[in-house]
Amino acid sequence: MINLYKGNFIxxxxxxxxxVREESVAVVxxxxxxxxxxxxxxxxxxxxxxxxGLVIPSFIDLHVHAxxxxxxxxxxxxxxxxxxxxxxxPGETRFANEDYARxxxxxxxxxxxxxxxxxxxxxxxxxxxxxxILAEALEKAGLTAFVGKINMDQxxxxxxxxxxxxxxxxxxxxxxxxxAHERVRPILTPRFAPSCTEKLMKGLxxxxxxxxxxxxxxxxxxxxxxxxxxELFPKSRSYTHVYDDxxxxxxxxxxxxxxxxxxxxxxxxxxxxxxxxxxxxANINLSSGIMPLGRYLDGGxxxxxxxxxxxxxxxxxxxxVVQAVQVSKLLRVMEPExxxxxxxxxxxxxxxxMGNGRFFTGRGFEPCGAFEAGMSFDALAIDLxxxxxxxxxxxxxxxRFLYSGDDRHIKTRILAGxxx
Amino acid sequence: MINLYKGNFIxxxxxxxxxVREESVAVVxxxxxxxxxxxxxxxxxxxxxxxxGLVIPSFIDLHVHAxxxxxxxxxxxxxxxxxxxxxxxPGETRFANEDYARxxxxxxxxxxxxxxxxxxxxxxxxxxxxxxILAEALEKAGLTAFVGKINMDQxxxxxxxxxxxxxxxxxxxxxxxxxAHERVRPILTPRFAPSCTEKLMKGLxxxxxxxxxxxxxxxxxxxxxxxxxxELFPKSRSYTHVYDDxxxxxxxxxxxxxxxxxxxxxxxxxxxxxxxxxxxxANINLSSGIMPLGRYLDGGxxxxxxxxxxxxxxxxxxxxVVQAVQVSKLLRVMEPExxxxxxxxxxxxxxxxMGNGRFFTGRGFEPCGAFEAGMSFDALAIDLxxxxxxxxxxxxxxxRFLYSGDDRHIKTRILAGxxx
Numbered sequence: 068m069i070n071l072y073k074g075n076f077i078x079x080x081x082x083x084x085x086x087v088r089e090e091s092v093a094v095v096x097x098x099x100x101x102x103x104x105x106x107x108x109x110x111x112x113x114x115x116x117x118x119x120g121l122v123i124p125s126f127i128d129l130h131v132h133a134x135x136x137x138x139x140x141x142x143x144x145x146x147x148x149x150x151x152x153x154x155x156x157p158g159e160t161r162f163a164n165e166d167y168a169r170x171x172x173x174x175x176x177x178x179x180x181x182x183x184x185x186x187x188x189x190x191x192x193x194x195x196x197x198x199x200i201l202a203e204a205l206e207k208a209g210l211t212a213f214v215g216k217i218n219m220d221q222x223x224x225x226x227x228x229x230x231x232x233x234x235x236x237x238x239x240x241x242x243x244x245x246x247a248h249e250r251v252r253p254i255l256t257p258r259f260a261p262s263c264t265e266k267l268m269k270g271l272x273x274x275x276x277x278x279x280x281x282x283x284x285x286x287x288x289x290x291x292x293x294x295x296x297x298e299l300f301p302k303s304r305s306y307t308h309v310y311d312d313x314x315x316x317x318x319x320x321x322x323x324x325x326x327x328x329x330x331x332x333x334x335x336x337x338x339x340x341x342x343x344x345x346x347x348x349a350n351i352n353l354s355s356g357i358m359p360l361g362r363y364l365d366g367g368x369x370x371x372x373x374x375x376x377x378x379x380x381x382x383x384x385x386x387x388v389v390q391a392v393q394v395s396k397l398l399r400v401m402e403p404e405x406x407x408x409x410x411x412x413x414x415x416x417x418x419x420x421m422g423n424g425r426f427f428t429g430r431g432f433e434p435c436g437a438f439e440a441g442m443s444f445d446a447l448a449i450d451l452x453x454x455x456x457x458x459x460x461x462x463x464x465x466x467r468f469l470y471s472g473d474d475r476h477i478k479t480r481i482l483a484g485x486x487x
Numbered sequence: 488m489i490n491l492y493k494g495n496f497i498x499x500x501x502x503x504x505x506x507v508r509e510e511s512v513a514v515v516x517x518x519x520x521x522x523x524x525x526x527x528x529x530x531x532x533x534x535x536x537x538x539x540g541l542v543i544p545s546f547i548d549l550h551v552h553a554x555x556x557x558x559x560x561x562x563x564x565x566x567x568x569x570x571x572x573x574x575x576x577p578g579e580t581r582f583a584n585e586d587y588a589r590x591x592x593x594x595x596x597x598x599x600x601x602x603x604x605x606x607x608x609x610x611x612x613x614x615x616x617x618x619x620i621l622a623e624a625l626e627k628a629g630l631t632a633f634v635g636k637i638n639m640d641q642x643x644x645x646x647x648x649x650x651x652x653x654x655x656x657x658x659x660x661x662x663x664x665x666x667a668h669e670r671v672r673p674i675l676t677p678r679f680a681p682s683c684t685e686k687l688m689k690g691l692x693x694x695x696x697x698x699x700x701x702x703x704x705x706x707x708x709x710x711x712x713x714x715x716x717x718e719l720f721p722k723s724r725s726y727t728h729v730y731d732d733x734x735x736x737x738x739x740x741x742x743x744x745x746x747x748x749x750x751x752x753x754x755x756x757x758x759x760x761x762x763x764x765x766x767x768x769a770n771i772n773l774s775s776g777i778m779p780l781g782r783y784l785d786g787g788x789x790x791x792x793x794x795x796x797x798x799x800x801x802x803x804x805x806x807x808v809v810q811a812v813q814v815s816k817l818l819r820v821m822e823p824e825x826x827x828x829x830x831x832x833x834x835x836x837x838x839x840x841m842g843n844g845r846f847f848t849g850r851g852f853e854p855c856g857a858f859e860a861g862m863s864f865d866a867l868a869i870d871l872x873x874x875x876x877x878x879x880x881x882x883x884x885x886x887r888f889l890y891s892g893d894d895r896h897i898k899t900r901i902l903a904g905x906x907x
Contacts, residue, residue: 137873137874138887139887139890139891140886140887140888140890140891140892141879141887142883143812143832143886144812144831144832167876170876171876174874351813351817354816354817354819354820355820356820356821357817357821380809380890380891381891389800392563393771394817396771396772396774397771397774397777397814397817400774400776401776401817401821409774412563412564453557454557454590454591454594456590456591457557457591459557466560466561466562466563467558467560468560469560470560470561470563470800470801471559471800473893
């Protein structure tokens with residue numbers, strides 16, 4: 068079946084600049100973009116054309132904690148450890164109760180949808196059954212996602228600590244049960260090196276290899292954490308090597324943060340083709356520091372972008388786009404000796420769409436993230452409802468939406484050709 | 488007339504911490520808070536009690552450019568000068584047309600109201616008549632404000648440059664016509680030293696003294712601008728001294744930004760009791776840097792807080808509160824040798840309410856900014872509509888609102904006892 072959409076299409080097939088195609092017509096067949104034309108092709112002249120106005124690719128969030136959605140914004144005056152102890156861990160413990168998961172996770176899925184994040188990679192908790200409820204909620208909302216049951220078998224509160232073997236068994240079981248879903252897939256999720264024994268991580272690495280599963284974790288978010296890892300894993304050359312030594316670093320690996328990395332670690336990540344997920348909002352809120360994103364981009368590392376709710380305080384990826392630009396400006400001004408460059412808005416937008424989309428491509432999903440022939444037609448229609456007298460270009464309208472708009476300005480949400 | 492409101496009242500009479508008074512009753516007479524009681528006083532037992540839920544003081548914005556409201560968010564990849572030339576100046580030029588002002592300024596007033604900024608200090612343009620239309624729009628929306636017609640007689644595009652004498656005459660005329668308003672008052676507004684001759688600024692200084700008028704301007708926002716000022720005004724000891732030498736620095740002066748100041752300048756500002764208005768959003772967006780707010784607070788300078796729309800990208804002062812905390816965290820981490828301290832959320836909230844309120848007190852307005860006996864009853868009722876199962880304390884709810892809420896969560900807006 069063919070669907071036609073007209074509008075001003077803006078995307079970033081490359082990071083360097085926005086591509087603006089005004090007054091164009093998208094020809095979509097079975098959820099895929101066939102072509103973007105300057106007018107309705109003659110063979111489809113009899114078909115109806117839907118006017119979307121300003122159209123952009125829908126957003127993709129590569130790092131978000133579903134159980135932390137409800138604590139978003141609370142307690143952020145605390146440092147990382149106090150924040151975990153007072154807000155995050157007690158909050159996650161409550162998901163032992165499946166009824167609680169059944170009440171809260173649909174609200175998380177609804178908010179992702181509302182904010183136009185139609186694809187995401189999501190952390191649950193250690194609780195397999197509750198995390199399956201999360202996966203169900205996402206699928207029910209029509210969203211595409213990877214969902215992970217967390218593993219922790221050390222340095223965690225008793226209520227969230229697993230036995231090593233049990234943790235591995237639960238992960239196997241979780242991944243098997245996830246086969247019931249079509250557009251929500253499993254991802255292995257060792258929380259971060261400090262809360263996982265080497266045995267657990269090696270077991271998960273083995274599972275990733277055997278079942279060809281992707282992996283997500285946290286890496287070098289703060290200096291004290293990096294020092295702690297070097298004490299906990301003295302045999303590994305670095306924090307990054309801990310994951311590599313356990314078979315957890317490869318093209319299917321998403322490593323969040325990566326602020327404090329040596330050149331050797333950056334090179335290892337580049338070689339392994341792992342993705343470093345930038346989470347600017349959380350990095351500010353927890354006083355972690357600023358990822359040198361420009362250096363990573365220019366050095367050939369795969370970077371991604373994430374909301375990192377609840378340390379990040381909004382699920383809106385359009386705001387993460389702005390935050391990535393903002394922290395890069397501050398890094399350049401505050402650390403002039405580092406020769407950092409500013410991230411352009413188009414580069415950050417690229418990450419939130421086309422860049423993050425690469426992680427989905429070939430992992431059970433079609434290519435996505437821009438309006439290119441053959442890609443999944445994932446789109447948001449934006450209307451700022453500005454007075455006509457203002458007369459703003461489509462590109463300035465997009466800039467204004469990213470900085471100052473909100474979910475009320477997203478008028479239509481389309482994933483793989485299907486309106487949600 | 489007595490009005491009774493019950494709820495969980497949170498405010499910051501002092502910056503150090505939030506004061507939470509749960510399940511309390513506010514007794515309000517003629518727009519002023521008489522007292523906050525633990526229950527309805529016996530003599531008022533027969534009166535109705537309005538339940539507001541979570542109640543906070545309404546917000547006050549000490550620095551905002553009304554004509555830039557519609558350009559908010561656009562073109563922020565540009566540096567300050569290109570941004571002014573490509574967006575701000577062309578945008579402001581359009582307000583020569585009073586019909587344009589009549590169409591757009593009511594939308595600005597509506598958005599201030601929507602975001603709970605019930606008091607503000609606002610820049611118009613050089614156009615006296617359009618700026619009177621702005622004042623009218625604010626008064627019509629029921630808001631309290633100071634409004635300034637901008638003065639510029641050098642280093643401005645031709646379309647926005649005034650003759651010195653004409654500029655002074657227009658200011659006198661503007662201030663006289665503003666007498667028609669009760670709750671919107673005039674403020675003298677030399678844009679910033681580079682765009683004003685000494686003669687103009689001395690004339691405005693004289694006018695401020697004669698008519699007891701407050702003054703607003705910009706100070707030391709970026710390093711290149713500070714250098715430029717030292718070239719333009721070689722007779723003055725510093726940027727701050729330029730204003731002081733022209734009689735523009737006193738208790739009624741609001742100076743926006745103040746990022747790059749010498750110890751001598753800071754001391755002068757402290758002595759003159761002028762207010763330095765922190766605008767974190769704009770300072771990030773224009774790569775200006777980070778104001779050392781902690782140092783100013785601890786050193787006895789009066790600091791204020793502003794949205795600085797359109798270089799700032801939101802009129803929501805609750806977000807400026809969060810941004811002030813965020814940049815202070817980054818300043819501490821990025822400049823460890825500076826021994827900067829983090830700004831607590833309560834301190835930033837204090838600035839946006841009680842701190843900013845001091846500027847209104849005695850300048851034609853009653854004290855405001857907290858729930859203290861004798862203060863104007865200015866209040867917002869907040870409801871996050873969280874599921875009951877989450878069970879969040881009133882203080883955590885306020886934190887979540889500041890970080891992650893939006894205008895939809897502001898259910899009631901009360902200014903001087905009057906619901907808007």
